[in-house]
Amino acid sequence: MFGLAKKDATLLLVVVGLTLLAPFILNPFPTDSAMAQFNAGYPDLMQRFVIFGIFAIGFNILFGLTGYLSFGHAAFLGVGSYSAVWMFKLLSMNVIPAIALSVVVAGLFSLLIGYVSLRRSGIYFSILTLAFAQMSFNLAYSVLTPITNGETGLQLTLNDPRVLGISQTADGSIPVTGLFGLEMRSTYTMDVGAWAFQFNVGYYLCAVALLVAFYLAIRIFRSPFGLMLRAVKSNQQRMNYTGLNTRPYTLAAFVISGMYAGLAGGLMASMDPLAGAERMQWTASGEVVLMTILGGAGTLIGPVLGAGFIKYFENIFSKINDNVLHGWFSFMPDGLENFVITIIHPFIGKGWHLTLGLLFMMVVIFLPGGLVEGGQRIAALFKRGKKDDDGADTSKATTPAE
Amino acid sequence: MSILEVKDVGKRFGGLQALSDVNLSVAENSVHAIIGPNGAGKSTLLNCFVGKLIPDTGSVMFDGQSVLGRKPFEINQMGISRVFQTPEIFGDLTVLENMLIPCFAKRDGAFELNAIGSVQSDKEIGDRAMQMLEEMNMADKRDMHAAAMSRGDKRRLEIGMCLSQEPRLLLLDEPTAGMARADTNNTIDLLKQIKNERDITIAIIEHDMHVVFSLAERITVLAQGTPLVEDTPDNIKGHPKVREAYLGETA
Ligand SMILES: Nc1ncnc2c1ncn2[C@@H]1O[C@H](COP(=O)(O)OP(=O)(O)O)[C@@H](O)[C@H]1O
Numbered sequence A: 001m002f003g004l005a006k007k008d009a010t011l012l013l014v015v016v017g018l019t020l021l022a023p024f025i026l027n028p029f030p031t032d033s034a035m036a037q038f039n040a041g042y043p044d045l046m047q048r049f050v051i052f053g054i055f056a057i058g059f060n061i062l063f064g065l066t067g068y069l070s071f072g073h074a075a076f077l078g079v080g081s082y083s084a085v086w087m088f089k090l091l092s093m094n095v096i097p098a099i100a101l102s103v104v105v106a107g108l109f110s111l112l113i114g115y116v117s118l119r120r121s122g123i124y125f126s127i128l129t130l131a132f133a134q135m136s137f138n139l140a141y142s143v144l145t146p147i148t149n150g151e152t153g154l155q156l157t158l159n160d161p162r163v164l165g166i167s168q169t170a171d172g173s174i175p176v177t178g179l180f181g182l183e184m185r186s187t188y189t190m191d192v193g194a195w196a197f198q199f200n201v202g203y204y205l206c207a208v209a210l211l212v213a214f215y216l217a218i219r220i221f222r223s224p225f226g227l228m229l230r231a232v233k234s235n236q237q238r239m240n241y242t243g244l245n246t247r248p249y250t251l252a253a254f255v256i257s258g259m260y261a262g263l264a265g266g267l268m269a270s271m272d273p274l275a276g277a278e279r280m281q282w283t284a285s286g287e288v289v290l291m292t293i294l295g296g297a298g299t300l301i302g303p304v305l306g307a308g309f310i311k312y313f314e315n316i317f318s319k320i321n322d323n324v325l326h327g328w329f330s331f332m333p334d335g336l337e338n339f340v341i342t343i344i345h346p347f348i349g350k351g352w353h354l355t356l357g358l359l360f361m362m363v364v365i366f367l368p369g370g371l372v373e374g375g376q377r378i379a380a381l382f383k384r385g386k387k388d389d390d391g392a393d394t395s396k397a398t399t400p401a402e
Numbered sequence B: 001m002s003i004l005e006v007k008d009v010g011k012r013f014g015g016l017q018a019l020s021d022v023n024l025s026v027a028e029n030s031v032h033a034i035i036g037p038n039g040a041g042k043s044t045l046l047n048c049f050v051g052k053l054i055p056d057t058g059s060v061m062f063d064g065q066s067v068l069g070r071k072p073f074e075i076n077q078m079g080i081s082r083v084f085q086t087p088e089i090f091g092d093l094t095v096l097e098n099m100l101i102p103c104f105a106k107r108d109g110a111f112e113l114n115a116i117g118s119v120q121s122d123k124e125i126g127d128r129a130m131q132m133l134e135e136m137n138m139a140d141k142r143d144m145h146a147a148a149m150s151r152g153d154k155r156r157l158e159i160g161m162c163l164s165q166e167p168r169l170l171l172l173d174e175p176t177a178g179m180a181r182a183d184t185n186n187t188i189d190l191l192k193q194i195k196n197e198r199d200i201t202i203a204i205i206e207h208d209m210h211v212v213f214s215l216a217e218r219i220t221v222l223a224q225g226t227p228l229v230e231d232t233p234d235n236i237k238g239h240p241k242v243r244e245a246y247l248g249e250t251a
């Protein structure tokens, strides 16, 4: 189906199901219950899951397949955001031209940076990409203020020229982003008993973009081009002596992943039309590395899982504070309650980084293949249990690159 | 007709003259061996044929065209394939994938951005790779990780990958180094079979006399970076200069 093998088509259908039903799946707890704060089914967070999922899928095409570890991919995301905001300012509030420009500009920018950085490999390549990204960040922050609006960040104003559209609405406010009249911010809330499920236009636009991005990634993984990228990671020497020119292969992978980052940046600006230099900072570049490794570098679904995992932690764990804990542990005697809370305190709220860091270390040490490997091991346990019952023979070797 | 013409090649590494005045001609469809003691410059010479090194002086012509200044992938596309001293294969990939890659390189050239097509449904390439695996007697290992194979199998796979490109000249750098006697004999048989079944020129660097004398039609003896003599195996065996320089104490 869609030119995919059965296993890949199944994976795609599962991802389609999960993204389209996300407003239900991520909202399992009734609105008024104590667990409601673990709900992630609100538009803002769902958009972030999907946008960072796209970012990580693209990053994985470079890192997971070729093994070239870029520490500067946030620069392409940032460039994408700036491009989109400029499109909103100058042309129209329609998200399509804005996103298209984001992808194109990020592609050109990554062609330039990739062309220079790919002259080196290994740690030197990583350092070059990091240097370029920090340069971009600093330029955006200071020298290029006329384009980026410096530390304030690029925003819409009431005087934007907007060729195909209006500078301000009848009531004197800034118009909102939309898709041929459909506003990105509009949300339909469905009340079912104690639950409130939110369906947001912006989220569904991002979801469609994710599905296209994911589908293309599967095609790339299974294509001759994808095979060559894995060959680059495995043995460049053999490639060269097999008549293959590695440079254009790595450059193409770099540009494709840069365009994915640009798409993510463009979507981010389409959801909330502003762009700041901090989006290009090295911490942002490091985050996508973490997402990819945590989920499982070189696997199809891993980067999406990693992105969701980290964004969930960032947004949900960070909101648990001592008051919430007191609520949970109030059944304990006072002394014990305070003791338990003192122990947990460093790991929640502002301390969510600590928890995430510990989890990341555990994954890297015990599950080098990331969350995907964890999933595979659990699945294998179940299978073995079944097989033992049937008395069937031992299973075959695993296939690479799920 | 000679397919590889080496004229007056010299190469210096700092204070060391690794090669000097190397003249050599490899006849088309022959098996030509280059022998010599350790450090004689055999690998250095071979590296000058494949674009890894550029000689300081002289010329290297393949089929009438100079190879000097060309990159390794360009020289391979001209029709020269190389087998390394320690097998160079794609260890992270399966045996079949290892074989698919040179087949794509042969058909599609040095770079082809085919990111939407499917490897699995490319029948032409798939059949070619499977046929080659069968010829190498390793079709049953197709789904195995290449890194997990024995040294002998890796060597066999590497030779098969080179052959799948139908090169006109196959270069081998000590293909049996570090192998047990049984594996060495298997490799000799494989090379003999390859030679019998197709029009191919083989240039082999070797340390092991047994291998050289069972395969080569002509032998060049290299000592201290210069060819000493070039002749048939029978004449080389009895040559006094060779015994002195190479066979040394056995004389
Ligand atoms: N890249 C290099 N830099 C410096 N010296 C080298 C280099 N490669 C080879 N040599 C030297 O050149 C000589 C010939 O080496 P090599 O061609 O590997 O010999 P062989 O393959 O015949 O054993 C040796 O003395 C070796 O140390």
Ligand SMILES: [Mg+2]
Pocket (backbone or CB within 6 Å): B042, B043
């Ligand atoms: Mg050598």
